[in-house]
Amino acid sequence: MVKITLDRITKKFGNFTALDNITLEIEDKEFMALLGPSGSGKSTLLYTIAGIYKPTTGRIYFDGRDVTEVPPKDRNVGLVFQNWALYPHMKVFKNIAFPLELKKAPREEIEKKVKEVAKMLHIDHLLDRYPWQLSGGQQQRVAIARALVKEPDVLLLDEPLSNLDALLRLEVRAELKRLQKELGITAVYVTHDQAEALAMADRIAIIREGKILQVGEPDEVYYKPMYKFVAGFLGSPPMNFVEAEVEGEMLRIYQSRIPVPRQYREIIKKLDITEVLFGFRPHDAEIVRGEREGIRGEVYSFEPLGREQIVTVAVDSDVFVKVFAPEGEHFRFGEKVTIVPNEDRIILFDKKTEKALE
Numbered sequence: 254m255v256k257i258t259l260d261r262i263t264k265k266f267g268n269f270t271a272l273d274n275i276t277l278e279i280e281d282k283e284f285m286a287l288l289g290p291s292g293s294g295k296s297t298l299l300y301t302i303a304g305i306y307k308p309t310t311g312r313i314y315f316d317g318r319d320v321t322e323v324p325p326k327d328r329n330v331g332l333v334f335q336n337w338a339l340y341p342h343m344k345v346f347k348n349i350a351f352p353l354e355l356k357k358a359p360r361e362e363i364e365k366k367v368k369e370v371a372k373m374l375h376i377d378h379l380l381d382r383y384p385w386q387l388s389g390g391q392q393q394r395v396a397i398a399r400a401l402v403k404e405p406d407v408l409l410l411d412e413p414l415s416n417l418d419a420l421l422r423l424e425v426r427a428e429l430k431r432l433q434k435e436l437g438i439t440a441v442y443v444t445h446d447q448a449e450a451l452a453m454a455d456r457i458a459i460i461r462e463g464k465i466l467q468v469g470e471p472d473e474v475y476y477k478p479m480y481k482f483v484a485g486f487l488g489s490p491p492m493n494f495v496e497a498e499v500e501g502e503m504l505r506i507y508q509s510r511i512p513v514p515r516q517y518r519e520i521i522k523k524l525d526i527t528e529v530l531f532g533f534r535p536h537d538a539e540i541v542r543g544e545r546e547g548i549r550g551e552v553y554s555f556e557p558l559g560r561e562q563i564v565t566v567a568v569d570s571d572v573f574v575k576v577f578a579p580e581g582e583h584f585r586f587g588e589k590v591t592i593v594p595n596e597d598r599i600i601l602f603d604k605k606t607e608k609a610l611e
């Protein structure tokens with residue numbers, strides 16, 4: 254299929270820089286998620302790959318071939334949008350067949366390909382219906398089928414599931430991932446939903462203000478974030494950050510003192526840094542009753558979630574952290590507790606630059 258190379262892409266709209274010197278390689282058959290908050294430039298990047306936008310500077314290559322000047326229709330990309338506008342006056346069959354009819358493909362070929370792709374997406378029993386006779390999830394499958402029917406080299410998806418309800422989103426997302434691997438198609442998937450990116454992608458590029466902050470496999474960006482922004486964007490609830498002061502071999506965190514995590518002892522000495530942000534994920538800490546070695550605080554609230562609960566602990570008057578606790582533990586409001594983070598999973602950030610220490 255196709256490997257996509259983005260070489261120092263900048264896109265300006267007037268004076269505004271929507272993409273700022275983006276360099277990224279998307280491997281053949283890879284599922285790459287572009288993840289970032291609203292307005293970070295994800296869609297702009299996707300449309301630049303599609304050829305709908307031309308970069309202000311920089312080049313785009315498909316398998317080493319410069320396609321920067323190639324119009325969208327000649328790039329052989331399939332596009333799926335959030336608002337998957339189907340043609341309302343056409344039945345499902347015709348909606349899916351449309352791109353092939355534009356290409357003036359022979360009747361039998363159209364027939365065969367539409368049926369094939371409809372079967373793959375489990376909508377082969379719906380070919381004779383109009384879009385208004387379909388559920389949201391079915392309509393979205395038709396839109397995906399329409400993008401796939403012309404056998405594109407690259408599948409570009411812009412928040413394709415965000416109009417579906419939560420349950421359906423989970424279902425279509427699993428299917429989309431399976432399909433992408435089955436077809437061996439290179440996919441770029443825009444989302445602001447971190448769970449979706451973690452669940453679906455081979456690699457995730459985290460974008461903020463037109464720049465890529467980090468690219469990596471889900472595990473890597475989750476457990477080894479290079480920036481506080483990345484750490485705070487992934488995971489639900491997100492990573493906790495508390496200010497900490499270095500005091501020799503110890504860290505002072507409000508009223509508590511805990512040893513500098515072993516993986517940071519040398520780094521802290523070398524950098525000679527005193528103010529850090531102490532980061533740990535809600536799942537990577539234990540909460541114990543009473544005052545122990547750890548981060549002390551008082552239970553502020555708790556939210557049962559079925560098998561576990563989220564406990565919010567005040568470590569200072571307006572400083573809160575969240576940790577998971579097993580379902581059977583009953584806490585009282587205001588109860589004194591200690592949070593004991595898993596040392597290996599602690600991440601320290603420079604307070605000023607918000608970059609992970611290394």
Ligand code: ATP
Pocket residue numbers: 266269271289290291292293294295296297298445
């Ligand atoms: P969202 O998730 O909200 O769609 P996004 O990360 O996809 O956000 P983009 O749509 O790529 O963000 O937009 C990035 C920035 O570029 C925004 O500030 C947006 O206002 C601006 N922008 C996008 N398209 C244009 C345009 N055609 N003209 C001017 N500014 C634009």
